[in-house]
Amino acid sequence: MTVVDAKCPGPKIKLKGKKFSAMLVTKPSNIHYLTRVSASHGVLILAGNRRKLFLDGRYLAEAGKTAYGNVEILDQKKMPEAIKKIKKLGFEGEDVSVARLGRMKRKYKNTKFIQTINEIENYRRVKNPDELRKILHACSITRKILKRIPGLLKTGRTEIEIVFEIIRLALALGADGMAFDPIVAFGENTAHPHHHPGQRKFKKGDLVQIDMGVRYQGYLSDFSRVYFTGKPSPEQKKVYLAVSEAKKKAESKVRPGISNRRLDQAAREVLKSYGFGKDFTHALGHGVGLDIHEMPSLSNKAPLVRLKKNEVITIEPGVYLEGKWGIRVEDTIIVR
Template structure:
């Protein structure tokens, strides 16, 4: 069925074309990429090379003739129904397209491209592995900066600055740096708070390598943890590892989430685990599948997902540990090698 593609990451996946303004019309026989003059030369070069997943495609400049061009395409390919990406189009744009293509029946798409993106090929897996390797090397250099007096914002800025030195394209998301009780907020926003000796630190960070994201969370103790901190940390680590060991093709994602959630619940901390276990990762740091209690997704070979359970105690501290896991033909492969035992998490 012909489809309107408005999600820029889906366009990038199909064509290797990156921009801030584009859409595509896909038909059974031809693919049309629309963009503005800023990106036209780049788009045409990629189309002529024909090395993308779509092979060659037709590039059309957005302009005064857009309405007439879209009408001609619909007439040429004789389609009266058009699928669209309902989660990736604004109401204004949707209404705009409906006005242009009057009489067209509009049907919500079935996320075919997202489902295809969720199963990585060998080239994508290689890029994801390299992205995480860079992320870990960057983490080690950042870990060494954790001395009293440095601020959360300064650590975040150093991650952004140093990622290029390690070979990354950019960061994949705004780093989360939580000192002391700030770690009890899962998506804490960095502040000018200064690190004090004895505080634990939560670092959630990732980079991009050739467009592919990494994502990792590690805890760092600036002195030996208390007995209670050690108990909480080891509970989270046990839940994370249990969930990872359960990952294999054919397993339902809600069941994987439940493995970690049940363990934490039985220990009396189920209510403090206030988010899903994990998510897919690729061109976007958050993509299909979703590992949550409500997920209807199933793990398949080629997927790369995170496992990141947490316990968050408001006003005290929080612990989250996150790895990237590739689903293989017979099980899984952990793409994260940064040590996470509690002894390795203590600054010497």
């Protein structure tokens, strides 16, 4: 059981020097990060170290039990009065729709709304010890499930049936839920990185790809494993070796200060040396935390950023041979 320290303040966010004096936070994961409150609907006004969280009646009582000490929990009916007092208000550009922004501008004509991009997400990149503890526990549950996969693979079972078994195991092992819909792919379906599990039945000899993660106290894990249920072909052996070597090469370079593009390049160089450079069709990885895809994106096409100590990222090289099969191996790791 987690003991909540009601006096503990939330993460420090600096608005000094910005073009606005307060910020409207609407993205649920950002609200959770700043307040420790999980709610599907809510609005947070952030002003220096002061935080006002506006919720409807469904969440008010529970929020008061979990919120940080510097968070004031208020009925959402009081939000208009608070916004009207703010002359310049930042908002989350990637979360607020054009229609919603238009409604706010019409309602609060004396308030200037200023768009921000990844303002809170940049703070979320570096995890504190409590966040790392939760992520590591989610990873531990995930590894236990992946070790049990071979025992679930029975002739005639469908991909969807294995998905249900994974969810059952996750809950039985203490997860709060899944990080995302598990990917279970048999045979030729493994050639699609984001395959949607269906009624394809397992048969002995199939290549099996599992991509999954769990949620524990709000924080997520993300892993991928491939299972050979028969004797792998020479080509499958070669691809597995290439993917494993690419993953190992990239992981060996993970450290504070290295760029996201350099990590991606390191893995691609290995796959290219094996002749599979064009068959790696997605980014090497991404950040993980309250969301399954967080900053940074480990891609040579993404904006250049450098890793920071105690970021949590995935490393997931893969090779996909259209019409045949694919192999991807992924781990969630901490930048040390």
